[in-house]
Amino acid sequence: MSSVDQAKNAEVFLEDTVHEERLDKLLWLMRMRRDAAARQVPEWEELRTLASDIKEHTLSNLSHYLIEFDANGNR
Amino acid sequence: MEVALMIPCYIDAFYPQVGIATLELLERLGVDVVYPKEQTCCGQPMANSGCYEEARATEDHCAHVFGSFKYVVTPSGSCTHHVRNKFTAGADSPEKENLVRNTYDLVEFLHDVLKVREFPWATFEHKVAFHTSCSAIRGLNMASMTERVHDPVFSKPKALLSGVRGVQIVDFDRVDECCGFGGTFSVTEEAVAAKMGYDKLAFMQKASPDCIVSSDMSCLMHLQGCARRQKQDIPFLHVAEILNGVSL
Numbered sequence: 001m002s003s004v005d006q007a008k009n010a011e012v013f014l015e016d017t018v019h020e021e022r023l024d025k026l027l028w029l030m031r032m033r034r035d036a037a038a039r040q041v042p043e044w045e046e047l048r049t050l051a052s053d054i055k056e057h058t059l060s061n062l063s064h065y066l067i068e069f070d071a072n073g074n075r
Numbered sequence: 076m077e078v079a080l081m082i083p084c085y086i087d088a089f090y091p092q093v094g095i096a097t098l099e100l101l102e103r104l105g106v107d108v109v110y111p112k113e114q115t116c117c118g119q120p121m122a123n124s125g126c127y128e129e130a131r132a133t134e135d136h137c138a139h140v141f142g143s144f145k146y147v148v149t150p151s152g153s154c155t156h157h158v159r160n161k162f163t164a165g166a167d168s169p170e171k172e173n174l175v176r177n178t179y180d181l182v183e184f185l186h187d188v189l190k191v192r193e194f195p196w197a198t199f200e201h202k203v204a205f206h207t208s209c210s211a212i213r214g215l216n217m218a219s220m221t222e223r224v225h226d227p228v229f230s231k232p233k234a235l236l237s238g239v240r241g242v243q244i245v246d247f248d249r250v251d252e253c254c255g256f257g258g259t260f261s262v263t264e265e266a267v268a269a270k271m272g273y274d275k276l277a278f279m280q281k282a283s284p285d286c287i288v289s290s291d292m293s294c295l296m297h298l299q300g301c302a303r304r305q306k307q308d309i310p311f312l313h314v315a316e317i318l319n320g321v322s323l
Binding site: 006007010011014020024028031034035038039042044045 | 221222223224225226249263264265266267270274
């Protein structure tokens with residue numbers, strides 16, 4: 001597998017200021033929409049924490065879930 | 076009250092006036108300041124570049140020098156964050172445990188321990204664009220995070236600054252986005268780091284501040300470098316300088 005020169009690629013991308021500015025605006029617009037959505041859900045932070053816990057639990061027990069998935073898939 | 080003053084290496088080398096302002100400010104507030112002369116560095120530059128082996132001796136030395144004090148104060152959110160939350164390269168010892176527990180950023184120490192809110196010796200009739208570092212916000216909880224939209228809005232450094240006569244803190248967009256410095260990030264990812272710095276300056280400039288202020292001089296070192304390359308001559312100040320009564 002060839003390695004990616006992230007720093008060099010970023011430098012080339014940033015030289016194209018038109019695309020960079022549009023991407024920046026778009027990404028920030030997504031952030032603003034995300035904030036607007038979060039404001040409408042009072043339990044947003046609890047849900048984030050729960051999602052984070054689920055992710056951590058799943059990654060920590062991945063072998064168990066993969067074996068279970070395999071067994072169920074082959075049933 | 077006895078306090079050991081820890082002066083970050085980059086402040087010692089590039090911004091000695093910030094170390095002096097911190098010392099003078101603490102002494103104005105009646106604190107008995109001790110400056111251990113054998114101090115060097117907290118180890119952060121090595122540790123957060125992944126060089127744990129290289130950080131070990133420095134962290135051990137830091138723990139040995141500062142490990143017997145009840146309060147260790149440093150004018151740097153990132154050094155405080157390193158000592159409090161990331162101090163894992165050196166050997167475990169009672170001295171290290173003591174240092175980890177007793178290290179405070181200057182703003183935290185003034186706001187939470189001394190609970191100072193007024194700085195009557197200082198007047199600063201200027202518009203301030205205040206930058207809070209990522210380590211101060213996310214590592215030390217010194218200010219609320221804009222993405223946590225249901226949390227109460229607060230900022231310990233701004234609360235202190237508003238105790239200085241004349242200070243006008245201006246609002247700008249994307250207030251808690253990173254300045255782009257990120258320690259060695261600015262070395263390994265120079266183009267992105269510089270662009271982030273230029274963006275940060277542009278958002279601040281829209282608010283027409285008279286100066287740019289932070290509780291982390293490392294962020295300001297990066298932003299100042301960006302500003303110089305754009306031939307902007309706006310002053311950059313550490314919050315300690317304003318609280319101590321500096322004039323522009």
